Amino acid sequence: xxxxxxxxxxxxxxxxxxxxxxxxxxxxxxxxxxxxxxxxxxxxxxxxxxxxxxxxxxxxxxxxxxxxxxxxxxxxxxxxxxxxxxxxxxxxxxxxxxxxxxxxxxxxxxxxxxxxxxxxxxxxxxxxxxxxxxxxxxxxxxxxxxxxxxxxxxxxxxxxxxxxxxxxxxxxxxxxxxxxxxxxxxxxxxxxxxxxxxxxxxxxxxxxxxxxxxxxxxxxxxxxxxxxxxxxxxxxxxxxxxxxxxxxxxxxxxxxxxxxxxxxxxxxxxxxxxxxxxxxxxxxxxxxxxxxxxxxxxxxxxxxxxxxxxxxxxxxxxxxxxxxxxxxxxxxxxxxxx
Numbered sequence: 135x136x137x138x139x140x141x142x143x144x145x146x147x148x149x150x151x152x153x154x155x156x157x158x159x160x161x162x163x164x165x166x167x168x169x170x171x172x173x174x175x176x177x178x179x180x181x182x183x184x185x186x187x188x189x190x191x192x193x194x195x196x197x198x199x200x201x202x203x204x205x206x207x208x209x210x211x212x213x214x215x216x217x218x219x220x221x222x223x224x225x226x227x228x229x230x231x232x233x234x235x236x237x238x239x240x241x242x243x244x245x246x247x248x249x250x251x252x253x254x255x256x257x258x259x260x261x262x263x264x265x266x267x268x269x270x271x272x273x274x275x276x277x278x279x280x281x282x283x284x285x286x287x288x289x290x291x292x293x294x295x296x297x298x299x300x301x302x303x304x305x306x307x308x309x310x311x312x313x314x315x316x317x318x319x320x321x322x323x324x325x326x327x328x329x330x331x332x333x334x335x336x337x338x339x340x341x342x343x344x345x346x347x348x349x350x351x352x353x354x355x356x357x358x359x360x361x362x363x364x365x366x367x368x369x370x371x372x373x374x375x376x377x378x379x380x381x382x383x384x385x386x387x388x389x390x391x392x393x394x395x396x397x398x399x400x401x402x403x404x405x406x407x408x409x410x411x412x413x414x415x416x417x418x419x420x421x422x423x424x425x426x427x428x429x430x431x432x433x434x435x436x437x438x439x440x441x442x443x444x445x446x447x448x449x450x451x452x453x454x455x456x457x458x459x460x461x462x463x464x465x466x467x468x469x470x471x472x
Contacts, residue, residue, distance in 0.1 A: 170440055173457075174208055174215050174466040180459035182229035182238065183448040183466070186264075190457055191218075192448070192466060193226035193238055202243055205229075205236070205262075208466070210454055217269045218262065228448075230286040235261045235308075237276070237293060239283035249280040257282040259295055261308075277306060277313045285365055287327040292347065294332055296325040303334050305347060316345050316353065324366030324375055333386075335363035335375055342373070342384065357384060359394065367410040372430070374415055376405045381417055381428060397428045398436050407458065411451035414471075418446035418458055425449070425458060427471070439469050 179195040194204040203225040205218040224240040231237070240258050247254030257280060260273030276293060281300015286293065294305040298321040306313045320338040327333070330348035333356075335341070340362060345353035361377035368374070373384050379401050382394035403421035410416075415428040416439075425440040440446070445462030456469040 169470050171468045171470070172465045173213070173468050174206075175464060177206070177459075177464040177466060178203065179461055180464060180466060181227055181448055181461060183450045183457055183459050184229045184231045184236075185450045185452050185454075185457060186231050186233075187452075190450075190466065191229055191231065191236060192459055193229050195225045195227065195461075202226075202240075205238060207268075218266075219273070220269045220271050222272065224258070228283055228286055230288050232288050232308075234265075235263055236273075237261045237286055237288065238273070239286065239295065241282050255279050257297070257300070259283060259286075259293070261293075277304065279304065279313075284323050285325050287325045287332070289327045289329050292327070292330070294325050294327050296322045296334060298323050298337060303332065305332070314347075316347070317343075323364045326366045326368040326373070328368065333366060333368060333373055335366050337362045337364065342375070344386075356388060357394065364405070365408050367408055367415070369410060369430070374408065374410060374430070376408055376417070378404045381405060381408065381415060383430065383432070395432060397430075397432055398426065406447050407449040409449045409451045409456070411453075411456075414451075416449050416451050416456050416458075418443075418449045420445050420447050420461065425456070425469070427456070439471070440467070443467070 177194050181193050181195050183192040190208045192206055196203050202223045205226050207216045207218055223242050223244040225243050227239040229238040238260055242256040245254055245256035255278035258278045259276040261276055262273040279300055281297035283295040283297055285296045292305050292307055296303055301319050303316040303322045303325055304313050320336040322334045323337050324335040331346050333344050340359050342357040343353050344356055364376035366375040373386055375382055381397045383397055384394045385392055403419050405417045406420040407418040413430055417426040423443040424438055425446050426436050427439045428436045444460050446458050447461040449458040456471050458467055
C-alpha cells in the first residue's frame with residue numbers, strides 16, 4: 135500500500151560539519167538521542183561505499199592530487215583515513231568487498247580515443263587484496279571495456295558488473311579468465327547475485343531478468359513494468375530495486391499475478407543508492423538531500439533518517455550503522471541505527 139509523504143517519520147534533520155561532527159536529535163516519545171556523525175570530511179566527490187567487519191571503504195571520483203580519484207579506507211571508530219592507491223589518472227566509481235579483496239570500477243580521465251569506434255577501453259574493473267601494502271601502485275586488473283560499471287555484484291566464485299552505456303551485464307570468475315557477457319543490448323543498470331544466479335534491471339525496456347551462469351539456458355524475463363528500473367539488491371526471498379519515483383519489492387520466485395509492491399510514496403526526485411540490512415532497506419535521494427529507512431515488509435511507514443544532506447549517493451549498512459557518501463559536500467556520514 136502506498137504511503138503519503140506526510141506520513142514519513144523524520145528522525146534526524148541535520149549534522150554539524152567537520153570530522154566527528156554530531157547532531158543529537160531527541161526522539162518525540164522516548165527522548166533518546168540519535169547521533170548522525172560525519173566520520174570523514176573534505177573528500178573529493180565521494181561516490182561508492184562498502185563495509186566489512188573492520189572498516190569502511192569508499193571511492194572518490196576526483197582528487198586535487200592528480201587527474202584521477204582515490205580509493206580510501208577508515209577503520210571503524212578511528213578518524214584516520216588511509217589512501218589505498220597511489221595517485222593515477224583513474225577515477226574510481228562503484229565498490230564491492232568480499233572477505234579477502236576490494237573490487238572497484240574506474241574510468242581513465244586521460245582517455246581521448248574513440249570508445250564507440252573501438253579505439254580504446256577507458257572503463258575498467260580492478261581488485262586489490264585487503265592485505266596489500268598501501269598505498270598500492272595499482273590494483274590487479276580484471277577487465278577493460280567501453281561502458282562504465284554502475285553496480286558490482288559478487289558471488290563466492292564470480293564478479294558481475296552492470297554496464298548500461300556498454301549495453302552489457304558482464305562477468306568473470308574471481309580466479310581469472312575471459313570476461314563473458316550475459317546481455318547484448320539494452321541498458322542494464324542494477325545487478326545482484328546469489329551464487330551463479332544473477333538478476334538485473336534493464337532501463338531500456340523497463341524489465342527485470344534472471345539467469346543462471348552455471349547452465350546454458352537462456353535468461354528468463356521476470357517482470358516488465360512502466361517505470362525505469364535502477365540499482366538492485368536482494369535477500370533470501372525478494373528483489374528490491376529503485377525506480378524514478380519509488381522503491382519496489384518483488385519475489386525472487388514469483389507466482390502468476392504477483393506485482394511489485396511500492397515501499398515508498400512517489401518521490402519528487404529520483405532515488406540514488408540502495409542498501410539492505412536485516413529487516414530494512416536504506417535509500418539515498420541525492421537531489422533532495424534525504425536518506426530513508428524502509429521496512430522490507432512494508433509494515434510501517436518509511437522513515438527519513440536524515441535530511442539536509444549535500445548529495446547523499448552511495449550507501450551501505452551493517453550492525454554498526456548506516457553509512458553514506460555526501461558527494462556534493464565531500465563528507466562520509468554514519469547514522470547509528472539502533
